[in-house]
Each structure stands twice: as structure tokens, then as C-alpha cells.
Amino acid sequence: MVTAKKTVLVAHPGAEMFGSDRMLLESVIGFVESGARVVVALPSRGLLDVALREAGAEVVIIPMLVLRKVLLTPKGLPRLFRDMFRGLGAAWRLIGSIRPDAVYVSTIIIPQWPIIARLRRTRSVSHVHEAEASGNRIVNALLYLPHLASQRTLVNSRFSLDTIRQALPALARRAAVVYNGVSSPDDPTPARKTVDGALRVLYVGRLSPRKGPDLIVDAASVLRSRGVDASVTLLGAVFDGYEWYEQQLREQAESTGVDVDFAGFHPDVWPFLADADVLIVPSRVDEPFGNTAVEGILALRPVIASDSSGLREAAGGYPTAQLVVPDDAGSIADALIRVRDEWERIVDETPESRAEALRRHAPAIYRSAVADAVIAD
Template structure:
């Protein structure tokens, strides 16, 4: 059998949220890849949300099964207690689901569900962990603790070389089981041309992503404040929302945007989908995250044909590896450098258009969904032969879940 073809294998995917951000949308691409190769796919999530509809349209069945998720707040002494208290019942429920479903492979999507790896082992199901996190800012003990459950997986798919480096630095024993598959980001089509502007005209910037300290949203606000202090008419569109429990950060952002130096210059749009209209309306796309394992939003900015200014750290450095031809890279967390890079593009509109065009060409070549789907299927397919020999195939059942392809997986 070809390495990129499946014939009815059952894949169960555990995913931590039902939103439509980077790792959520990448999951949709992963499902399209597996379905296109012939696999039957089910996705289990702890909540209802818009991702269910996207996954069903991609050919997967979905199911809600409440279970805890290892958010950053749970890594504190206070937060770990309620998280740990829910693990026992969650593992039991997950093992029960896996024994009923009998998937050929369990894909645990992100590091935030380490106990699903244990559930897979207890149920006798081989596990692939799909890692979208590069926790380089964490202490080494926490990095090691986060990476340790991956030793229970037969394979680990990392979304960038940066992610793989962080994992293996924390736990060298993982090196032999990691496969790097850079994300594939769908193109919304040829973008509208960049607007004609003189070097002194108003400038519109946009930042897209979760409102989170590690995403660098506050750095973007401070950079715009510096540009305005220098006399530039710069506006900023902020697209994104917070995880529950991080409302305090949005309040801080809004308070900062309301101060005199930024008053009226920042617009908070909340969650936005699709993002292409706001990206096309921008003159410069900002990607100020300093903890990004890949950076889908940066790729979307490149595909929109707009110059992207990103932090040169982890995955964003890989996405914009062709800089300065394909974008601009600045030190993480440095609002002064971010402002300087934006000012340079604002002062030379022709150069900004050239950077946008080169970035789009680069993104189309390196981050195409077709390339991604073939590589992702190959990584999951490599885990299947042992399972196929281990037990006889289970007859198809009528699905008890919403959507999907008619083959039951739980």
C-alpha cells in the first residue's frame, strides 16, 4: 500500500477546543488530508463551538466529551489542583470511548492533552501526538514535564523545526520519533492590490491572533504608540479574542488603547473569520508573537500580499526565513524595533509592495495544503502497519454522532 493512501482505517482525534484559531484550522486541514487518503475520521472535543461545523464539512464526525485541558493557568500551583482532580474521571471516560471505538490510531492534537496519551496506551491504541507548541519560555523542568508524555506516543508530528528543537532540547530521547510537517495554509485567491499611498500618507496595520501576552499584542500597541509619537498617522486593527480566564489581558489592552497617545487609533474587532478582508485593508501585517511554534497568521498575511513584520523567534523565523526579501524580522518583545521596521516600509511604498509580492510567492510555494496533506498522511500512515496486523477489522457501524462519513468511531 502506498505511504500516502489509507483504506478505511479509523482515526480518532482528540482536540482541546472548538474555536477557529491556528491549531484549530490546521486540524481541519489534517482531517481533509486523512479523509482524502481514505481514512474514517472522528474528532472528540470538550465543548461545542464553530469548529464542529468546519470539521463535518471536511468529512469528519465530531463528538463532545467534557475533559480537562492543560492551559497555562493550570501550570501554576493554584491551577494544577482542579486540573489534576479531573484527570481520573477523564482518563476513564476516554479509555471507555477508545475501547468502544477501536480506532487504528489516536491522534492527540497539541501538548495540552497529555492524559489522552495515557488513555491510548491503556486502551491498547497506538498514539500520534501532533505538537503545535514550542514552550521555549518555560523553565526547563516544565518543558521536560510537558514533553515527557510524548514518550508514550509511537510518533510525534511537529509543526516546525523550532517545535522539534524545543522538544528534543527538553527530552533528547524524543529525537528518533519526531517528524516535522510544516503547516499548510489555504489561499483565499489572488488578493486585491495594495492601495497606492505616498510615504507620508496614513498607515493601517493589523494584528491577528488570540489576545494573549505571549502573542505580543501589547507590543503591537506600544509600537503603534511610538510611531504616532514620531508624528506618523498609524492605525491598528486588532483581530482576536481571549481564552476564558484571560479577560484581564483584554482589559489591559483596552485600557492601554484608551490612553491619549493611542485614543481612537486602535479598533478591537473580536474574533474575525475570514481574516482576508482586514488583511487586504492593511498596509502592514504585524506578527509580534514571541512564543509562536509556527505562525499561520503570518502566512495568511503573506498570502494576502501584504508585507509582514514578525518577531524573529521560533516558528516565525522559519516562516519568514527569506527576510528581508519576503518580510521583516525584529527581536521578540522589542516595540522599538517593531516600530522602526514598520516605519521603514511606510517610508518606501514601492519596497513594501515588492515585499508583499515576494512573501505571497514564498507562501504559495512552501506552505501549500497539497504539500502539507501528503506529508501529514505519510506521518500517520507510518504508524498503521502494526495496528493492522494486531487485530481484525471491525465491521462498519451506523454513526451515532453528528456529521461524518458514516463509519462509527465511538
């Protein structure tokens, strides 16, 4: 741990409270607990900004290049170049003004920070939260390449490490796996003893085709055809520009007759987990990890997740979690039937699953590991 006051500059690409944002907050808490001064650079204000200041960090808002797909189009190129040049200058000035002992770069979509830190002769650590093994290997290599400028790289799963190794072996050789730390209430609400009425199904996350919430609506429709009633809560919101997908989901719910509650985004997921019977993580594409799946297990709820990528590491090995064929509503429906049929057994085993999840993903262990990696003597 830190024996003298040091300064850590943290760069993060957003101010929401989704998976990588929550992990950034846990990292910052670890730095603060280690006795460091922590300055966090964000591109905008938001819920994360408030939480960071409550945790004891200083927050500055500066221009920043954040790689989004919309920027990699002909229409987006002018903004890409504008953000790149503005971000370069802002990062250079900020590092020069606070003279940090280390720069912690959260996610790969802010590629300028490791390079600027290297030019400023400042130690940097990149924390990779993204991995898509099915993506183009050359594109992946280009995304990872700037992070060779960092002295160390942290990744959130062995799947992420393998994906990096396939695209850019040199970066993988200096990378270490630190599993996400996931906070939870001390005394989560137990699952109900019996399933009376509709099976209450919960989805938590972005409303996007990649994440697959439409598969849950289809699965609930399959259950109805088998005489099993299910209600669905979709807890999350769309990215700007994806409003069409939410409208499509609403039309799907109406046409199938499935009871779907569009709950919107809420930073506190635990009341929704307390009201649910089962959590589903139906991602169609690779996930580097699966914080949401771990949250479901910590909440004493059965979990159904796609049998792919980092979700295997997040949800695998628990007696109350099932892995199903990705992009297959029928497989989700079958898993829901098993949950209903084996409800008493599953409820009895949820404390065992929670205890194992606490052991694997204790926030204190995560915070200490990240702080030790970033704040080197």
C-alpha cells in the same frame, strides 16, 4: 495513501479557530481525503466542531483533561483531578467503542490520550504545536513525557524539534518536522498602490501579554511623535480570566491617542488582511511557528515579526518580511517607517513572496504528509 477503509480517532483540546485549531482541521481534511473514517473527540462545541463536520468528520464531545495554567494552582487542583479521572474513563470507552486503527493526538496539553492508546494497544501519533525554549527544562520534559507513549511524533518547526531535544532527547529522536499548511484565497486583494493617510496596521491573534499587541499600540504612538499617522486593528479576543488585559489595552489606546479598533474574534481573517497595509506579529515569548505571519505573506501584505523562535522559520527569507527585536516597540516603529518609505518596492515584491509561501506551505502537501504519518499500512 490508504488502500482500504481505516478509522482515525482524533483528539483535540478545544473547538475554536486559532492556529492549532486550523491546523487540526487541515489534518482532518487530509485524513478524509485519504479515504479514512475520521472521528474527532472535542471537549466542547464551537466553530471548529462545525468546520470538522462540514469536512466530513464525525464529532463527539467527551470529558477531557486539558492542561491549562489555571489548573496548576491550588484552586485549580480539584478540577484537574476531576477532569483527569473523567477524561481517562471517556477516552478508554471511546477507543474501545470505535476501535480505531490510529489515534492522532493534537497538541501536548491533552496528555492522557497517548497513554490510553498504548494501554488499548492502539497506534498513536502525537503532533506537537507547542515549544518554549526559554521555559523551565524540567517542566517542558514533564509536558512532553506522556507523548513517548506514541509511536510517532510530528512537530511544526525545527525550533520545536530543538526545544524537544533539549528537554527530552528520546522524544526528539522519533520526531519529524512537518511544516504547517496554510490556506489562502486564490486571488487575494493587492495592496494599495500608495499609502494615502494613516498606515493601516493589523494584529491577528489572542489578546495576551505574551503575544504583545500592546507593543503595536506603543509603536503607533512612536510613529505619531515622528509625524507619521497609523491606525491599529486588533483582531482577536482574550482567554477567560484575561479581561483585565483588554481593559489595559483600551486604556493604553486612550492615553496615547492612537486610533485602535478592537475588532474581536473573527474566524475569517482575510477581509481584515485585505483592508490592512501591514501585519505585525509582535510575540514576546517563543512561538513554535507563526501561521499568522504566513497568512500575511499569502495576503500580499508586508509582515513585521519578532526575530525569535519559530517566527524566524515562518517569516524568514521573504523580501517583504522584516524580523525585529522582540519586546521592543521602537524596533517595530522603525520597521513600520521602512515599510512606508519603501512601499512601492515592497508592493512590487509581494507576489514573489506569496509564490514562495505557497511553495513552502501548500495545504495539500501538509495534508498528505500528516495522513501518511498517521494512517500507516
